[in-house]
Amino acid sequence: MHGILRKTVVAAGATLALASFGVLSGQASVISGHWSISDVLSSKTCSAQLGSEPAASGYGNSFETKNCQGLYAPISKATAWQWSYDDGLSLMDADGKVVLQFDIDELDGLTSIGPSSLFLIMQPVHQDSKAPDLSDLIEKAIVVTAQR
Numbered sequence: 001m002h003g004i005l006r007k008t009v010v011a012a013g014a015t016l017a018l019a020s021f022g023v024l025s026g027q028a029s030v031i032s033g034h035w036s037i038s039d040v041l042s043s044k045t046c047s048a049q050l051g052s053e054p055a056a057s058g059y060g061n062s063f064e065t066k067n068c069q070g071l072y073a074p075i076s077k078a079t080a081w082q083w084s085y086d087d088g089l090s091l092m093d094a095d096g097k098v099v100l101q102f103d104i105d106e107l108d109g110l111t112s113i114g115p116s117s118l119f120l121i122m123q124p125v126h127q128d129s130k131a132p133d134l135s136d137l138i139e140k141a142i143v144v145t146a147q148r
Helices: 002-031 073-077
Strands: 033-039 045-054 061-066 080-084 088-092 098-104 110-114 120-124
Touching (some): 098 120
Antiparallel strands (some): 033 045, 061 080, 088 098, 110 120
16 A cells, blocks of 8 residues: 555656646746846846756756846855746755745836845846747736536
8 A cells, every 4th residue: 555655656646747847948038038137227238148958957948147246146156046936036056955046026027036135137138039028937827607
């Protein structure tokens, strides 16, 4: 009996892992590309690249920055990014620790939500007509109607 229960748990865990990866892969095509990160208080800006390929660490997709040390020094440790509807955009170091976190706000971009002492805005750089559509990051409501 315990063997059957254990196999069910392992199978369910594998299914959840695949489902999580599917969400990550789907969102990678939506928001990968060039972004700018700006400090609302100081007006300092730097560049970021959200890659669509997996990060070497295995914790998400690749992430690179240019000239961000003066904006927020720990961002230089970020090597990967992940998106989830619950947590928003997480930038992680090579050990999988979240360095910086953003979420959708009323602005045309993402606003930092962690650490709470920061006031950063992350916006897509419109280099071509293939700019990210942030509305694709909002979880769609599913309406279920019961037939009587």
